[in-house]
Amino acid sequence: MRPGGNRGWLLRLVIAFACTQGAVSMARPAVSYRALALGADERAIGVIAGAFALLPLFAAVPLGRRTDHGRCAPLLPAGVVLIVAGCALSGTAATAAAMAAWSGVMGLGHLCFVIGGQSIVARQSAPHEQDRNFGHFTVGVSLGQLIGPVAAGALIGGHDRAGGSSLALLVAGAVAAVSFTSLWRIETRTTPEFPAARGERPPVHRILRARGVPAGIFVSAAVLSATDILTAYLPVVGEHRGIAPAVIGVLLSLRAAATVACRLVMTPMLRMLGRNTLLTVTCLLGGVLCAGIALPVPVGVLAAMLVLLGFCLGVGQPLSMTTVVQAAPEGARSTALALRLTGNRLGQVAAPAAAGLVAGVAGVAAPFVMLGALLLLSSGIAVKSPAEPERVRDRPRPPRVLLRRKSDT
Template sequence: MYRRGVRPVRNGGEPGSRHRRESPERSAGPPGAGPGRPPALRPPLPAVRGPSRQEAIYGRPATAAEPHVSPARAALRGSGWLWWLLATVAATQTTLNLCRPLISYRSVALGADAFAVGLITAAFALLPLVVAVPLGRLSDRLRRTAWIVAAGITLMALAPLLLAASQRLATVAAGSAVLGLGHLTFMVAAQRMIAQRSGEDALDRNFGLLTATAALGQLVGPLLSSLLLGDASSDGGLEAATRQALLVAGATAALGLPAVAGLWSAKRPTTADGGSAALPLADLLRRPGVPTGLFTSLALLSAVDLLTAYLPLIAEERGISPAVVGALLATRAGASIASRLLVDLLVRRWPRHLLIMGSTLGSAAALGAVAVPASGTAAMAVALALGGFLLGLGQPLTMTMVVRAVPPETRGTALSLRLWGNRVGQVAIPAAAALVAGSAGAAGALWFVGAVLLAATKAVHSSAARHR
């Protein structure tokens, strides 16, 4: 049935025929607009906008479930290089955390006192403070960083051999410095490789896997050290025991070298970003999110160090045995591994800056709960489980925060600057905490680092608000 006065034109109907054509003006509009009626308005297209400065640095949560493949699943495709890299991380981090206590025992076996042990420990961070940024610059200029990974592993395999052969404290200090240089070289290259080869949606996931594997090495290394040394003491074969254990450490690092072949044969990144001019350090530090990321990273790392150093003293004051202290620290480490494995799921649910603030604020509260004199073993275990989860969450997020705040051609430099800041923080914050602990007791050190974490929370909130 046709509308009144309008019938379809047959055979092209000429003007004046009994089947007249509807005028274009009257027929304009979508179907359903009758003659003489104004055409229906189409709904405006939604505005398309790019990410804000805050979203570029801190990310934004995903909305409702989308039909396409999730970022995590997409990141798993074509990331064979990542598993080779994680194999090298496992080898080097186990070596590092096996060697660190062995260096102290080796020093004691050669007659070192507490002051000498402190100097030898400081030698570990000496060379990294000098070469961190130049190494980052070098990694930015290269499309392939696999050979820097290999160089770092080689140094970490040679350092234990030098330590095993040492008969003088100066040689032990030199071996400690070489170990620190190898570790920094490896970490700069490994973090740069993730920043270079990962898509923007996979950065949190891949940095989370990197730090989770490193935390696993922090668990395994000291256990190996205890097993290898056994009941050796300074009066009964400690020198020979440390020599054998250090040889095992060198072999453990060398296990990472075959995995470098997988990194070398992996497909090159599709984009080359090494040809651009290097950004001055002052300009990097002025980039929104960079100073906040550096400060938050060193605050979280120093909190872990101070907790490890002062928890035994707090436990001794409360009559808690060393075995229980070991279990508490293992609880903290295990919770950190869990949070780093879940970081990709969490960052797709909440904005990155809220997760970082939760990490620092919650960690401060957990450390405060441990420091409260009335806290018993059960309360400390709960606090350390929660605090370990939150302490572990912040590190990979600050890596992504720093990486997304700088141009792609300077990501290696920014990450090396972050590592440099971590080393500075590992010296400055414990030194300040020692002054507080001298007057307020061991718990005062945890109160102090809790205040540093609160300051980091404020810094993240202010940075996110300024660049929203």
């Protein structure tokens, strides 16, 4: 089957991703509330949150290597099983150490699903379809981020935080399990199209040296760090400015809804501006908006800023996927995507630590200035990334055929 020949697989993949991402977005705040109810302090909460990203740091590249040399689809149900187990067992855990362990299992499951899903999109999409299909693929992320926290808040609310958080984690596991219904015949292409099928393994250092791969990794990590810190620190800013938690929840939902809207109109924006220009402009504008959150603006202005910021942040993830895929050497697409995810996880570990240090020194709004600077730097890197993939040069050239002139015969 030619890449892009069947749209059904992409829709089913988006639905499955929305379920798994929604489950994880429900589970992560629920884990924190349950740990607090069990008597964990702030440092323990940080360790539990970090465990979600720590295990994938070591597993991403081996999983990417395995996917480059085989089918992608088996990673999807494996990831769902790990997410369901991590959610359910976190809901019944009695100690902070056990919750950290099961949070790591959940993170590993999320990694498996994301690597498998991204690799399927890369393998089954024609080059000119990759920007659009990766954009649609990440709609599932945004839908999960939009619905998951709201559902978790509704289930956890009340005086019994331990019971409510446990219920939220069990429901999250059930939501993840729903994704099984969309995983049938998800991988329609069974024959690998690249030299990985013949056993060739480009080394990791060669992948990282390919022009465009480091830029895609950096932009992706910067955008994800901005999203994570925004979610973590906007409630803190709200407390200091007297903004009610319910209003903060609405503001975060507006940000997520704007990200969904951005990814739905990715194709016309790409036609108008092109990938590099779109990445550069949105990172630049996102950096200015992020830094602007540090200003004591009215709630209405803050809402407008967050809508624009959510729209800008919606561009970075799907376009960085295409940048990495098209810049990577042949036979290493999944490994390159795994390296990108490794960069994301490093950002998820390092950014909260840096934000905490900055907030402790300069105040709770200072992390947004730091993120603004990071996004401005990523806009400068994005503008220098290649417009065309360099891996074309790595393809074996067809043999030259010398045609005789009729006068030579």
